[in-house]
Amino acid sequence: MRIIVVDDEINALHVFLNEIIEEQNIDYKFFRNNTAEICRYVAHNTVDAAFLDIKMPETNGIELAEKLIQILPSIKLVFMTGLSVTAAELTPYVRSRTLGFLYKPYSSDELVKYLSLIKEEKRVLTVKMFDTFDCFIGNKRVSFSSSKSKELFALLLSYNGRTLTMNDAISQLWPDGDAEKSKILYRDAVWRLRKVLNDIDIHCIEWGRGALSLDKGMIECDYWDYLITGKGSYHGEFCKSYDWSVMYLAELDSIRERGACMTAR
């Protein structure tokens, strides 16, 4: 994968280099704002994507983008900007090739997100439910802002597509609490879960009032696969440390035994 990075400020290029230097399989070339040179380079090399600063002294990043698209229509664009520019301010022509915006100062997570978009990796949430429950985007673990919101998500996933009502969730996550207090904690967990999933761009839950339902399309879950194929790394532990998880063990154990019998035979 080959990318070019254009920014008139040497500091900004430094920051970009810092973030990208450990990434593998990426060829990168940095430019300050020499339009002619950039165009020549793009014309003679197969460039997958261009990271462009918007406000530069000689040229404007958006105008530069238009030129680059003319030279190489397949090019993908990411704008790096300190301003709060949004896609709405781009011409439709440029917008159709724009993956998004990196607002300075950006975190490495955001940059990695765009790199995976350039590679056209399918954006899926990988869920590991055996042993301890965890979610991943690529190799990166998703961090939840509260343990209960994580547990709620685990519960919803173990419902395997069935709708999870508020009463069900409360009876399993806060079995001993006072009813009003549990509702408050439930709403808090829902809001936090919603925030986390929104931030990582995984829109897989329909947030009904008093009920949650899951769209399984964007999720790869080892538990679901195990239920269908009987293959997976189940070693007698499922969503460890969650009280309600014991209910699922019987079914999982029976699948494992059936699998063991099959291989024995």
Place this chain on the structure above:
Amino acid sequence: MSKKSKRATRVLSVLMNTLVVCAGSLLLCLLPKCGYTFMQETDRALEIFSLITCILLFIIFIVEFIFMLTISSSKFHTVLPPLFLLIYLLISPDMNVIRLPGAGSTAALLLESAENLLFIGTELSLLSFFCYTYRPHGKRISLSPILIAGALCAATYSSLSLSRFRSAVHLSFVIFLAAYFLSIQLRSYLADTDDAIFIFSSAILFSVAGMHTVNVLYYTGFISGSNWATSSYIWFCLLCFATVYISFVLKADKIASRAEECCRQNERLKMKILTGQIKPHFIFNALNIVKSGYHRNPNEGDRSLELLSRYLREIISSADAEIIPFEQELNNINEYVNFVNSSQTHSFNIIYNIDMTDFSVPVFSVQTFVENAVKYSRVNEIDGGYIMISSYAVDGTIELKISDNGVGFDTSRIAKDAHGISNACKRFNILLGTEPTISSICGKGTEITIIIRKESADENNSS
């Protein structure tokens, strides 16, 4: 009364005025000529003419009277001039409404004094009306010279027995009045050249004064009886009067709409100042947090810097908005709490008890309350301490609550110390028409409740 119906009454009043004046002018064009020929021959014609004039007068003044009551901000000042003028015209010998007693009798004397007093009253009420509406250089015009002169005139009047002296006193009062009014007019002309109503008002004052002069001359025996000339003169005065009222009404309408516009601009400006107040203190606190983060270790510094810049971006992109969706405000709060927690050893436990999100709040308003709780409640030092944001629907309204179980504070100190809080309350008041209630018990915590009407929430969402 609503703005729309007020405007409608104004328009209706102008229309009525115009109609009556048109009818009057038509009569004025036609009648005096016939009246003139009739009048040469018989008193009957003159009586009929006077009767018609009287009826029209009545219509005009009743209309003015009723509509002015509903329109003007000061009913007293607006209603008095037509009232006075009506009575004045009714007893004026020109109008032939009352049969005049023979010259020199007691009845005639009484009538004369009544006419004179009413004249003074009419002029004074007219002046007070114009002075109330007009303020050249923003100052109210003083009426005291006219009052003194009027009192002097009335006093000398009752003490003089000779009709010539009486008329002299009156004429000098008229001259004084004219001079004083001219000086006001000159001042206002110098201040504001575009003041048509002032010219009209002087026209009325002079015409009424002229009418009075005719009356005085009649009483003192210089002229005898009414004739078409004096009647037409009254008509002319009437027209002037109606026109002034029309122009006043039109101008009042213009002033009202300009005032509304000013009000809106004012509020917008106030909002700018209010939101502006929030930022600087926050930014410096935040920079301090970043600095302390870097002191501990560079990664922590990086993290707080990233959080801060995300937060600042949110602020700047929503700075132009006055109200933002509640969900966005919650995101801002979340960024803020994450940022603060990144630097604290005891982090804040914040509970999002959110059941409703489809409404809007003034930008950074809820955040101000949360910020305050973070700074003063000390919930991070208490075991089981929390800050809770709740939103739920209660009988067609949305109840938004920011509560904590921290140390609490004395609510009577809010006005003096907490700019942020009073500021946020003001914005809730201006933008959503609701007043947050703050209750705090020392040692038990603070609760801020904001009740937002559903329709105001919908309105703001749709706009």
